[in-house]
Amino acid sequence: MDFLTLIQILDSSVRLATPLLLACLAGLFSERAGIFDIGLEGKMLAAAMFSAATAAITGNVWLGLLAGIGASMFLSIIHGLASITFRGNQLISGVAINFLAAGITVLVAQDWFSQGGRTPQLSGAGRFEGFDLPFADSLGSVPIFGPTYSELVSGHSILVYIAFLAVPATWYVLFRTRFGLRLRAVGENPAAVDTAGVSVVGLRYAAVAICGVLCGIAGAYLATALQAGFVKDMTAGRGFIALAALIFAKWRPWSALWTCLLFGFLQAIALRFQNIDLGVITVPVQLMDALPYILVVVILAGVGGKAIPPRAGGEPYVKER
Amino acid sequence: MTFMQKILGATAAMALSAGAALAEPALIFDLGGKFDKSFNEAAFNGAKRWADETGNSFREIELQSEAQREQALRRFAEAGANPIVMAGFAFADALGQVAADYPDTKFTIIDMVVDAPNVRSVVFNEHEGSYLVGMMAAKASQSGTVGFIGGMDIPLIRKFACGYAQGVKAVNPDANVIANMTGTTPAAWNDPVKGSELTKAQISQGADVVYAAAGGTGVGVLQTAADEDILSIGVDSNQNYLHPGKVLTSMMKRVDNAVFQAFTDGPDMETGFNVMGLANGGVGYALDDNNAPLVSDEMKAAVDEASAAIASGELAVHDYMSDDSCPALNF
Numbered sequence: 001m002d003f004l005t006l007i008q009i010l011d012s013s014v015r016l017a018t019p020l021l022l023a024c025l026a027g028l029f030s031e032r033a034g035i036f037d038i039g040l041e042g043k044m045l046a047a048a049m050f051s052a053a054t055a056a057i058t059g060n061v062w063l064g065l066l067a068g069i070g071a072s073m074f075l076s077i078i079h080g081l082a083s084i085t086f087r088g089n090q091l092i093s094g095v096a097i098n099f100l101a102a103g104i105t106v107l108v109a110q111d112w113f114s115q116g117g118r119t120p121q122l123s124g125a126g127r128f129e130g131f132d133l134p135f136a137d138s139l140g141s142v143p144i145f146g147p148t149y150s151e152l153v154s155g156h157s158i159l160v161y162i163a164f165l166a167v168p169a170t171w172y173v174l175f176r177t178r179f180g181l182r183l184r185a186v187g188e189n190p191a192a193v194d195t196a197g198v199s200v201v202g203l204r205y206a207a208v209a210i211c212g213v214l215c216g217i218a219g220a221y222l223a224t225a226l227q228a229g230f231v232k233d234m235t236a237g238r239g240f241i242a243l244a245a246l247i248f249a250k251w252r253p254w255s256a257l258w259t260c261l262l263f264g265f266l267q268a269i270a271l272r273f274q275n276i277d278l279g280v281i282t283v284p285v286q287l288m289d290a291l292p293y294i295l296v297v298v299i300l301a302g303v304g305g306k307a308i309p310p311r312a313g314g315e316p317y318v319k320e321r
Numbered sequence: 322m323t324f325m326q327k328i329l330g331a332t333a334a335m336a337l338s339a340g341a342a343l344a345e346p347a348l349i350f351d352l353g354g355k356f357d358k359s360f361n362e363a364a365f366n367g368a369k370r371w372a373d374e375t376g377n378s379f380r381e382i383e384l385q386s387e388a389q390r391e392q393a394l395r396r397f398a399e400a401g402a403n404p405i406v407m408a409g410f411a412f413a414d415a416l417g418q419v420a421a422d423y424p425d426t427k428f429t430i431i432d433m434v435v436d437a438p439n440v441r442s443v444v445f446n447e448h449e450g451s452y453l454v455g456m457m458a459a460k461a462s463q464s465g466t467v468g469f470i471g472g473m474d475i476p477l478i479r480k481f482a483c484g485y486a487q488g489v490k491a492v493n494p495d496a497n498v499i500a501n502m503t504g505t506t507p508a509a510w511n512d513p514v515k516g517s518e519l520t521k522a523q524i525s526q527g528a529d530v531v532y533a534a535a536g537g538t539g540v541g542v543l544q545t546a547a548d549e550d551i552l553s554i555g556v557d558s559n560q561n562y563l564h565p566g567k568v569l570t571s572m573m574k575r576v577d578n579a580v581f582q583a584f585t586d587g588p589d590m591e592t593g594f595n596v597m598g599l600a601n602g603g604v605g606y607a608l609d610d611n612n613a614p615l616v617s618d619e620m621k622a623a624v625d626e627a628s629a630a631i632a633s634g635e636l637a638v639h640d641y642m643s644d645d646s647c648p649a650l651n652f
Contacts, residue, residue, distance in 0.1 A: 008525040012518055019514075106354075116356020121544070121563070227513050228544050231537045232354065236512040271501070271515065272522045286505055 003144070007151050009268045014156065015226065017264025018163045019044065019218045019235075023242035024249070024256045025163075025170050026214035032174065032251060033207030034187035034312040038094035039079055040215055041239025042101030047072040047219025049105035052119040052230035053112060055126040061224050064126070065159075068223070069216030075101065076212030084204045087316030098239075106232045119223075119230040128157035128225035157225035159217060166214065170253040183207055187310035190317040200317045215239075244296040250307045263292045346371075346584045347380040347402035349393050351409030353510060353536055355383050359557040360536070360576060364408035364431070366558075367577030371584040379584065390415040398423040403588040404441075406580050407431065410477065416440065427590050429583040431576060432477065434594060443579045443595045447477070448484030449631050450572045450604030451532070452638045453624050454554050455488020457606065458530040459496050460620045461552055461569055466497040468528035470519050470542050472535035473509040474502035476642050481534040481556070481572075483647035484638055490649045491627070499523050500650055503538050513541025520545040520553075530554065530569060543568060552615065561611040569615050571607040578602060600632040 023040045030037040047068035055064030075097050082093040106117035113119055136154035139146050174180035183203055185193045190200045222238075223230045245263055249255035270288035299307050348368045350361045368379050380402055382393050394415055397405050404427035407416065413433040420428055420437040427439050434442040458467045469485050471478040486498045501519045503509035516538035520531055524545075531546050532554040533539035539556060540563075546553035547564035555561065555571035562568075579597060583590060597603020606624065608616060630636035641647050 005525070008522070012521060016514075016518060114356075116354045116358070116362070118356070118358075118540075222514060226517060227541055229540070231511055231513050231540055233508065233511045234513055234537075236508050236515065268518070268522075271518050285502075289504065 004147065005272075007147055009265070009272055011152050012268035012271065013261060013264040014152070014160065015264075016267045017260045018156075018160045019222055019226075019238050020242045020245055020263055021257060021260040022163045022166065022214050022218035022221065023239055024245045024260050025166055025253065026211040026218070027243055027246045028170065028249075028251060028253060028256060029174075029183070029207045029214070030211040031246065031313055032187045032310055033183050033204050034190060034310055034315070034317070035079070035083055035204055035208055035211075036090045036094065036314045037079065037208075037211060038091060038240075038243060039075065039097030039101075040211075040242055041235055041237065042094075042098035043072040043075045043212065043215035044219040044222065044239050045098075045105055045233070045235045046075055046101040047216040048223035048234055049109055049119065049219075049230045051216075051220035052122065052223035052227075053109060055122050055224050056113075056120045056229070059124070059126050061122070061126055061128055064224050065217070065220045068220035069213050072216035072219060073209060073212035076208045076215070080205050080208040083316060084201055084208070087318065090314055090316075102233065105230070109230060109232075117232045122224060122228040126224070127228055128159055128221070130155045131158050131161070157221070159221040159225050162217060163221070164257075167253050167257045174253065179206075184310075186317075187312055190312050194317070194319065204317075241292050244292050247296050247307055247309075248292075248299050250299075250305070251310065266291050344401065344403045344588050345378060345380055346587070347382075347397040347405045348580060349390075349397070349405065349407045349412070350381065350383045351407075351411060352384055352387075352507070353409075355381075357536060358560060358563070359539065360574070361408055363558045363574065363576035364406070364580045367580030368406075368584060370577065371581050375585075387411075391419060394419045394428075395422075398426050403427055404429055404583055404586070404590055406583050408576065408580070409433075427588055427592065429579070429590070431579055437592075439592055441583065441590055441592045441595055443583075443597060445574050445576075445579075445603050446596060446598035446638075446640070447481050447572070447574060447604060448487075448638045448640050449599045450574065450606065451481045451484030451534075452488035452491070452631065453599075453606050453628055454532060454570055454572045455485035455490075456492050456624050456627060457488075457570055457616070457620055458485070458532060458552075458554060459489040459492035460617075460623065461615065462493075462496070462530045464527045464529045465493060465495060466499065466527035466529065468520070468523035468526075468531040469498060469500040470516060470523070470531060470533045470535055470538070471500070471502045472504075472538050473507060474505050476645065478502065478534055479647070479652060480641040481532075482652075483641035483650055485532055486647065486650035487638055488627075492623070497527070498650055499526055499528055500652065503535055510536035510538060512538050513544070516541030517545040521549070524549055524551060532556070532572070534572075555607070559607040559609065561607050561609055565611040566614065568612060570612055573605045573607050575603050575605070598632070599628055 050071035051064040051068030054067035055061045082088040083090040110117045133154035136150040186203045194200050245259040249259040353361050355365050406429040408431050410433040416435050429441045431443045469482045482500045489496045520542045530552045533542035534556045543553045547567040552569040557574045560571045
């Protein structure tokens, strides 16, 4: 494999990892606050559809992004209502959101555009175009560093940079601010937080809302940056891979970044080489596709340190019994 | 809306005639959905053409899940619809069970063979059409490397790939054909993001014409090809209009003709095995204003010559599904 091929594969990894990373961080906020969220997939899907639809109608991708975040937030609030206010089962609420999103996106798109549950193709200002960092052209001729900078680092849509900046931001918010300390505490021992006079419900809603924003960006990235429109079920299971990444990363932001990049890299390799011939054996593409899930099972089985979820995760908080 | 009115009108007429057999034809779409810009949409266009030309109406349903196949079939059969046309190979099992229960109803299944006295099985020689677009791809390619992106990895899609590769090799024996499948589950029909990445991967390996036989995933392939300024080839329906000047051609699978024919033949249709190939206009390539500047006279002449040779039986294109192997391509 030559250097340029490697750069191309890494470039593809970054594109594939970005939606995973955003969804993974979204899940991180929610689960750290004790709200399990398997509705990431549904939120991304809803955001993808509404961002593409709004961008198609207004011709402005930023309005599309806002609409996507709004749609994702709306589903987040439903999840919050069901699992925080009404203390329902968080898994069931998440499943319901996935079903709701799968159906309603196609229904609304069909009603608005009559193109069989698609949105019209976006062009020009209706899309997030690649974004060249300064000096990308002039540095391109420098060996090793030049192609790395101009091909790999530069030229992505702005949402990619937002996603990568969200990692240190998440780390800072969770581990260096009072809000973050309380948010983590609410996922470990909500009673203690309550005793300290801080609202458990308020913190959990805040976490779920942040989750909605990040999922919204992820969905908008799929539909308006990677693609030029919404197609039914276009998230294709990425919300679930993000959940797997979250477990693999043991609910930590920096680990989430490396895990998502690893999963993106595995996908990119699988897409580039399909069946990989190692001389002795041939690795089929199906194995590469399944690898993220296999890795998660390995981690859950306790190899390489235990993955312990937030202790109060999945349980609604009841003040008095 | 007018269409709904037609349905409502037909229902009312049916109620008035108090159960008299009206023998309205019916069409069942597969999970891809009626407006997939591809296979199902072609079926719908055929039905619509029939309705426009005859002034009659037809019934239709879009499936939402696998479980509805048999249910939808039985409902139409019970309601007296005749003939009932199914777009998609996945109906084979359901039809095999239902057909015997309604001996007086005629069924047509597209892309699959069901052996029953009241069933017409329509299959297409996709490899022949793919051969033609493969020739065009090889002629249009500057780099000598062309790509194929399939949807779900099933024999039918490999049949497309194999015909395409043979066409490419016929024009340029040294050409390199990169063939990728999107996945092995039905999700592979609706993953444009993966389609895009596959296209980019093929472009970085030198491909400058990419043929997509991948349903909704193909939308991503065509989009990326247009973004990256290479040529793409659409499938099933004429997709040239999606990116004018960027789509070299489309491999037309005339599902619309099959549906139109079935509806026209009506309840008295001849059943049995129907092959739609180049010889009877079942497959072909699309040429319209959107891709006219891309297709040179020399290209067109060569393709038309090959088309005539295939139609007359002079030139045989290997069918992947006949022996599960392809002489021109390794999977």
